[in-house]
Amino acid sequence: MDYTIKNLRDLEDQAAKHGLSENQEARFAYDELELKTMGVSLQLVKPGKRHAFAHRHEEAEEVYVVLSGTGRVKLDDEVVEVAPMDAIRVAPAVTRAFEAGPDGLELLVFGPRHEGDAEIVQGFSWSTK
Secondary structure, X not given: OOOOOOOHHHOOOHHHHOOOOOOEEEEEOOOOOOOOOEEEEEEEEOOOOEOOOXXXXXXXXXXXXXXXXXXXXXXXXXXXEEOOOOEEEEOOOOOEEEEEEEEEEEEEEEEEOXXXXXEEEOOOOOOOO
């Protein structure tokens, strides 16, 4: 078929599958949408929590769209407040992680698909210089 339709909320929560459900939910649609060159995910950071880890990429530029809730994103050493319908473009090498406000933070994430491109960043501190 030349199209695929899936409800992102119906996809398996990969955060729960990997023991990260205290902080977040993460539903990736690469396989389910039969995507060839791009990725899309629905992520929920739970109220008052942060992403379980920060990450960056070697090649993949990403766009995060805040669907609901408020919070903050840490981009390398800068912390920025975010709210519904904010779109945040992040260059590949920028280390990023989100923190939810009291109502949680729901994000739709888009980017090109590069197998093995993501790097988890250990020791990513939320303190700023």
